Amino acid sequence: MFIPNDQMRLARAYVPFQVYSEHFNPMEGLLKGTIFPELYFPYRKYHR
């Protein structure tokens, strides 16, 4: 279960900030749709 920290309040949505670390090279990033590995979530067909 996700444990909120004391900065968070109820009845509010939170998305964690992205912290820059590494990136794909530009061509790979174009093909994937993002240069950020931590934001790359490809779809697997028929997985649901």
Place this chain on the structure above:
Amino acid sequence: MWSYEKKLQYPAKVGKANVKMAKYLITQYGGPDGELAASLRYLNQRYTMPTPQAKGILTDIGTEEMAHLEIIATLVYKLMDRASVEELKQVDLGGHYADHGKALFYVNGNGVPWTATYIQAKGDPVADLHEDMAAEEKARATYEWLINLSDDPDLNDTLRFLREREVVHFQRFGETLQIVQEYLDSKKCY
């Protein structure tokens, strides 16, 4: 003001013409969760955003959705390339042909025209950003259903790119929501 680059953001290739798939894909042109709705929603909501960062992200993403609209238009056009009237009738696009010939139009997968009731501007930045985050998830889901409907690897490659952009946009709107909420909180402390 905008500047236009006469190229697509991502290549729009199709393996072969497929009128039925064109009929499904048009929903990302003029459907409820399509690129036109996204673009017009963001480019309009930005005026009532309280911080420069929030205005900027709505401008940037609204602009990118315009680029996606152009990719969808190209894909639909290629999928309908040289389709005969008989082929249009076979996938029940006779009604579209009667109204629009072989032109594209802002309709969903069932031919229902685009309407401003698909979008909202509440004048409340938190409410608007929640709508925007929901819009990104609905667009992502639509791309997944379209990928399920398609067996064309070239088409699916472009659809996967567009889907991933929705994931990135959700993250940016989420970050914007935190910035806006913190800004609104700071205004309440005197």
